[in-house]
Amino acid sequence: MTRSPESPLRPTSYIRALPLRGRVARPQPKGLPVINLGFNELPFGPSPKVAAAIADAGNSANRYGAPGCDALREALGAANGLDPDTLICGNGSEELLDVIGRNFARPGDEILISQFGYIQFVLAAHRLGATLVKAPERAFTTDIDALLAAITPRTRLIFLANPNNPTGTVLPVDELARLARGVPGDVVLVLDLAYGEFTGFDYVAAVHDLARGFENVIVTRTFSKAYGLAGLRAGWAQVPAWMLPGFYIARGMGSVNHMAQAAALAALEDIEVVRERVAVILSERRRVAERLAALGLSCCPSGTNFLMARIDGAGPEVTEALVEYLFDAGGLVVNRTREAGLEQFFRFSLGLPAQNDLLLDCTARFQQARPV
Structure with a gap:
């Protein structure tokens, strides 16, 4: 068999690629430290x-x-x-x-x-x-x-x-x-x-x-x-x-x-340390969800260390703009939820209180600047 340069003979894979949700991966434009809230990680280091x-x-x-x-x-x-x-x-x-x-x-x-x-x-x-x-x-x-x-x-x-x-x-x-x-x-x-x-x-x-x-x-x-x-x-x-x-x-x-x-x-x-840290996350989960509600965002009820939120009355394009703004203004990486039916949501893990405050402040500025 003669192989043409345009169509080389290759092994056949039985696995097809699947589209996965994207995350912001470009350099932070202001040189701010990047805070990754996109992987549902705990924000505390090892005890x-x-x-x-x-x-x-x-x-x-x-x-x-x-x-x-x-x-x-x-x-x-x-x-x-x-x-x-x-x-x-x-x-x-x-x-x-x-x-x-x-x-x-x-x-x-x-x-x-x-x-x-x-x-x-x-x-x-x-x-x-x-x-x-x-x-x-x-x-x-x-x-x-x-x-x-x-x-x-x-x-x-x-x-x-x-x-x-x-x-x-x-x-x-x-x-x-x-x-x-x-x-x-x-x-x-x-x-x-x-x-x-x-x-x-x-x-x-x-x-x-x-x-x-x-x-x-x-x-x-x-x-x-x-x-x-x-x-x-x-x-x-x-x-x-x-x-x-x-x-x-x-x-x-x-x-x-x-x-x-x-x-x-x-x-x-060290289970008591684990329990104490979980308690901090639960307190932050309540606080952040309440603050976001006051800013015009709704969160799904969560039993986790993250929140899935959307801007009330807004479509996926506004959510995408907020995701980009959080990175550009605060260095915050959050997760796009692009699954069919969830396109208007974004998801973020609860960080340390100061990190959560930064997310809330950036969201407030975005909402104030957004045309209604």
């Missing part, structure tokens, strides 16, 4: 105990982390009242979502999510070649009846982030229980609690208790959000024990590195 554990682990960076994360699973079990032999750790909960998908879904199978479900659920289905099905929501909140109605004989997996990303909305535990009872026993239900601590530590415990009664329900958690370890990538899941052998086959060997395990262990020992 002294966690920082010491990270530094100590760095002295043995030539060693792999324990492949089974035995000490971390024991600590997680003790902290959450769970059997360590029903827990698995991963390179963030994102790896575990992928592991679950590869265990239970193939091309031709259906993965069911809510209308504005977490983007990683979409990507997991895309990687597997599975059919993604979205159930409609009510007021940007998961509708359990719609999810149950969307189950077909081809449904293999239901992914539900609760609290949800990007909307921030939350379902009560009794609604999750109704979903779990209504899902057929041969369909896996994954309850992703990445932001659960920002709804409440008691809420998280109640979801774990719910999952104990089912052989097809998984709960995923992460150290990236409330524990402030996003840069180290440590996640975990409560899993029916019969699923674990397949999960370990699909998971990377030693995927939770030595430093991440040490930091996660220290964070569990």
Whole structure:
């Protein structure tokens, strides 16, 4: 076969690119420090105990982390009242979502999510070649009846982030229980609690208790959000024990590195610091939402460390102008929510009080200058 320069012979990829939301990436025009509020990170650095554990682990960076994360699973079990032999750790909960998908879904199978479900659920289905099905929501909140109605004989997996990303909305535990009872026993239900601590530590415990009664329900958690370890990538899941052998086959060997395990262990020992920091975020979440309302912006009810907001009566083009203005005037990076049906919103994580004040001040100036 002769190759022409215009059409070189190349391998064929089975993965098609998906459009992802864009973030401001150009230089800050005033030379201001850039404050990234686009990744739902905690604004606090490691506590002294966690920082010491990270530094100590760095002295043995030539060693792999324990492949089974035995000490971390024991600590997680003790902290959450769970059997360590029903827990698995991963390179963030994102790896575990992928592991679950590869265990239970193939091309031709259906993965069911809510209308504005977490983007990683979409990507997991895309990687597997599975059919993604979205159930409609009510007021940007998961509708359990719609999810149950969307189950077909081809449904293999239901992914539900609760609290949800990007909307921030939350379902009560009794609604999750109704979903779990209504899902057929041969369909896996994954309850992703990445932001659960920002709804409440008691809420998280109640979801774990719910999952104990089912052989097809998984709960995923992460150290990236409330524990402030996003840069180290440590996640975990409560899993029916019969699923674990397949999960370990699909998971990377030693995927939770030595430093991440040490930091996660220290964070569990420093739980009062975690609780104090979560309390700060919750206080800021109320304050910022109230201030934005006074400026003519509405926020979706949030059980997370972020808010999804829109300018009342304005369309996507005004939202886009505000996103650009926040960066140009304050060095603030926020997230565009360009999913179909959310184009008029933007999303930002709650920062330190001074950072949140800067966002509020810039928004106020934008609103004052905007023609009505």
